[in-house]
Amino acid sequence: MTDSAKHLLVGIDLGTSQSAICTSEGTRCVVDSYVGWPVDAVARKILGKEVLFGAEAVDNRTMLEVHRPLERGLLKEGSDKDQQAIRELLGHLLELGGAAEVRRKGGKVRAVVGVPAEALRVNKQHVRHAMRGLVDGLIITSEPFAVAYGLDALLHSMVVDIGAGTTDFCVMKGRYPTEEDQRTLVNAGDWVDEQLHTLLGERHPGISVSIHTVREWKEKHSFIGEPPKKITVSIPIKGKPAEIDITAEIREACESLGPPVAEAMLDLIAGVESEYQERVRNNVILAGGTSRMPGLGRYLEQAMDEYGGGKVKVVKDPVYAGANGGLALAQDAPKADWEKLPG
Amino acid sequence: MGITPLRGWPVTPRQRLKQRLFEGLAEDNLELITNQPRGTIRRQREARSERLRRLRRALLAGGSLVVVAAVVLTLGLRTDARAQRATEDGGGLEVAAVAPARPPASRTVDPADGLGAVISGRQPQPIERGVIPLEVRTVVVDPGHGGRDGGTHVPQHGMLEKDITWDIAVRLRALLEDDFEVVMTRHGDETVELRERTEIANTAAADLFVSIHVNWLPDREARGFETYFAGATVDPFLKELAAAENRDSGFSVADTRRLLDGIYSGVRLDESRRFAEWVGASLFDTLSTSNSQVVDRGVMRAPFVVLVATEMPAVLAEVACISNDREARLLGLEPYRQSIAEALSAGIRGYAREISESNKGEDA
Numbered sequence: 001m002t003d004s005a006k007h008l009l010v011g012i013d014l015g016t017s018q019s020a021i022c023t024s025e026g027t028r029c030v031v032d033s034y035v036g037w038p039v040d041a042v043a044r045k046i047l048g049k050e051v052l053f054g055a056e057a058v059d060n061r062t063m064l065e066v067h068r069p070l071e072r073g074l075l076k077e078g079s080d081k082d083q084q085a086i087r088e089l090l091g092h093l094l095e096l097g098g099a100a101e102v103r104r105k106g107g108k109v110r111a112v113v114g115v116p117a118e119a120l121r122v123n124k125q126h127v128r129h130a131m132r133g134l135v136d137g138l139i140i141t142s143e144p145f146a147v148a149y150g151l152d153a154l155l156h157s158m159v160v161d162i163g164a165g166t167t168d169f170c171v172m173k174g175r176y177p178t179e180e181d182q183r184t185l186v187n188a189g190d191w192v193d194e195q196l197h198t199l200l201g202e203r204h205p206g207i208s209v210s211i212h213t214v215r216e217w218k219e220k221h222s223f224i225g226e227p228p229k230k231i232t233v234s235i236p237i238k239g240k241p242a243e244i245d246i247t248a249e250i251r252e253a254c255e256s257l258g259p260p261v262a263e264a265m266l267d268l269i270a271g272v273e274s275e276y277q278e279r280v281r282n283n284v285i286l287a288g289g290t291s292r293m294p295g296l297g298r299y300l301e302q303a304m305d306e307y308g309g310g311k312v313k314v315v316k317d318p319v320y321a322g323a324n325g326g327l328a329l330a331q332d333a334p335k336a337d338w339e340k341l342p343g
Numbered sequence: 344m345g346i347t348p349l350r351g352w353p354v355t356p357r358q359r360l361k362q363r364l365f366e367g368l369a370e371d372n373l374e375l376i377t378n379q380p381r382g383t384i385r386r387q388r389e390a391r392s393e394r395l396r397r398l399r400r401a402l403l404a405g406g407s408l409v410v411v412a413a414v415v416l417t418l419g420l421r422t423d424a425r426a427q428r429a430t431e432d433g434g435g436l437e438v439a440a441v442a443p444a445r446p447p448a449s450r451t452v453d454p455a456d457g458l459g460a461v462i463s464g465r466q467p468q469p470i471e472r473g474v475i476p477l478e479v480r481t482v483v484v485d486p487g488h489g490g491r492d493g494g495t496h497v498p499q500h501g502m503l504e505k506d507i508t509w510d511i512a513v514r515l516r517a518l519l520e521d522d523f524e525v526v527m528t529r530h531g532d533e534t535v536e537l538r539e540r541t542e543i544a545n546t547a548a549a550d551l552f553v554s555i556h557v558n559w560l561p562d563r564e565a566r567g568f569e570t571y572f573a574g575a576t577v578d579p580f581l582k583e584l585a586a587a588e589n590r591d592s593g594f595s596v597a598d599t600r601r602l603l604d605g606i607y608s609g610v611r612l613d614e615s616r617r618f619a620e621w622v623g624a625s626l627f628d629t630l631s632t633s634n635s636q637v638v639d640r641g642v643m644r645a646p647f648v649v650l651v652a653t654e655m656p657a658v659l660a661e662v663a664c665i666s667n668d669r670e671a672r673l674l675g676l677e678p679y680r681q682s683i684a685e686a687l688s689a690g691i692r693g694y695a696r697e698i699s700e701s702n703k704g705e706d707a
Contacts, residue, residue, distance in 0.1 A: 339372060
């Protein structure tokens with residue numbers, strides 16, 4: 001390493017649907033968490049790449065073996081390909097963030113990676129192994145804790161990080177969150193997609209729509225409460241183009257997310273010492289891609305009404321809140337706290 | 344006397360809060376790295392805090408204001424900034440070492456290196472061990488080398504030191520884990536710098552550290568085992584051996600100077616020596632039953648980084664000479680490697696039992 005070699009700190013939010021990176025050089029990138037390999041030599045020649053990521057992988061999925069290596073916020077187990085996919089995805093993110101270039105020039109890269117609050121140890125170990133050779137130092141942290149740290153909400157607050165695979169809760173009590181301070185639900189964005197997919201199949205027999213299309217509809221039209229307008233989509237039914245109204249299905253699918261999230265939120269608040277509960281209720285922070293669902297914050301506030309009321313804030317930059325928090329942790333972490341990874 | 348905040352020590356409630364959060368985050372990661380159940384390190388830290396409180400109460404009850412930095416080290420506690428501040432503020436502190444209650448017949452080889460006299464000259468008056476409720480709970484097992492660093496080897500036997508030390512370490516862990524928390528410094532064939540190994544031990548606040556190695560000696564007839572504890576040497580071979588084992592330690596020159604200053608002040612030396620004597624005796628007793636030609640090459644001091652930078656009694660055992668054809672063949676046999684693990688286990692248990700019994704004796 002030369003004296004002039006630049007070092008880089010990065011925060012990574014490894015998500016089921018999207019993964020984001022923020023670096024100390026100010027780079028911010030997000031990619032859809034898809035990795036695809038060409039199925040054969042022809043596909044490889046057409047695509048001109050050995051591996052594709054994100055939207056590009058989804059768009060060309062007919063020519064690819066596509067993997068979404070995370071499911072419900074956790075790495076899938078048992079598949080070498082998924083292991084390889086997570087390593088490729090992390091490598092791609094780090095490449096986008098300029099980390100690979102820094103290392104090529106002899107600099108060192110240290111990364112804080114956020115994982116779901118209750119991620120199993122085996123999943124964290126997978127992340128550790130996947131990061132070997134990609135970075136020089138590593139800290140793995142709970143995703144909602146990273147969000148709280150990045151927002152400087154370190155005391156008497158609660159982060160509800162609603163992603164695609166999981167909804168992660170974390171109460172900040174002035175200590176690093178223990179198991180009792182955190183909760184993970186699998187009721188999140190993907191779960192809403194599945195609800196919507198099922199409802200559409202039940203109510204519109206003959207409809208043929210992929211989960212990808214359903215996800216796009218949800219991302220475009222999701223809401224909780226009174227519908228802002230009638231929602232119609234064009235879809236072939238039994239081969240014939242048709243315009244269908246999916247307002248009720250969207251509402252029902254989205255509103256199915258409210259009760260489990262509210263219940264977990266209230267349960268965790270009940271575990272806070274009574275004199276601090278009001279402060280926590282008034283400092284609930286919604287983060288993650290699904291937090292952009294209109295009406296969700298209001299729904300959670302209403303759920304707190306009978307306990308004395310509360311306030312829910314949606315972070316301004318939900319997609320990057322986790323990665324930003326990871327970067328903030330990386331910038332403040334004592335040198336001794338880093339796990340040194342072999343090159 | 345006012346308190347002057349030390350550099351890096353948090354002075355605002357916000358800074359203290361962040362320090363607590365990072366301590367928790369570091370513990371969480373260390374448990375992941377060392378594959379310990381969640382909350383283990385926190386529980387160990389809390390137990391150690393309680394032991395320190397008991398120690399302070401015991402010392403104060405005896406009418407003494409002696410806060411024994413050496414005892415803190417012997418207990419495996421990290422001397423953090425808070426402790427340093429307490430020391431600065433306390434004034435008139437005295438440093439004492441813990442001496443063994445019943446010294447065994449010395450088997451220690453102490454080369455005429457000139458440093459022994461310095462250490463002896465510095466040793467303060469011992470305090471009675473019974474004052475301190477010592478107990479061995481956590482043992483760090485350090486399989487030497489690993490990953491890119493294969494250690495020594497003899498081509499005709501096709502064995503690498505890293506594989507032998509790993510095999511013995513796994514066996515030792517199995518023998519200890521029912522009674523102790525066992526922390527491994529590596530978890531397979533992976534490269535772990537010496538600095539990381541010592542950090543794992545120190546952060547886990549371990550009570551004992553045992554590093555397993557296999558020797559290679561230029562004299563192919565030479566055989567047997569050696570047991571080391573921290574200290575300087577003028578023996579040119581040991582200097583060379585320490586230099587080889589310390590290669591790529593990850594410590595800077597300044598770090599090394601600080602570590603050496605710390606260890607040669609002698610506060611942890613007696614317990615490490617005592618521990619090494621237990622391990623050496625146990626290796627001889629156990630291995631001589633299956634290897635009539637085994638030689639105890641002695642308990643010696645040498646500045647291996649893993650011994651110098653750890654904050655608890657620590658030994659490094661060169662359990663056999665792979666350069667000796669007979670011992671190389673024995674190392675290839677599973678029962679012999681099991682015997683070595685059993686010998687190390689017996690040494691650890693013997694030392695732990697001695698501490699426990701000396702406490703009971705004092706209590707009675």
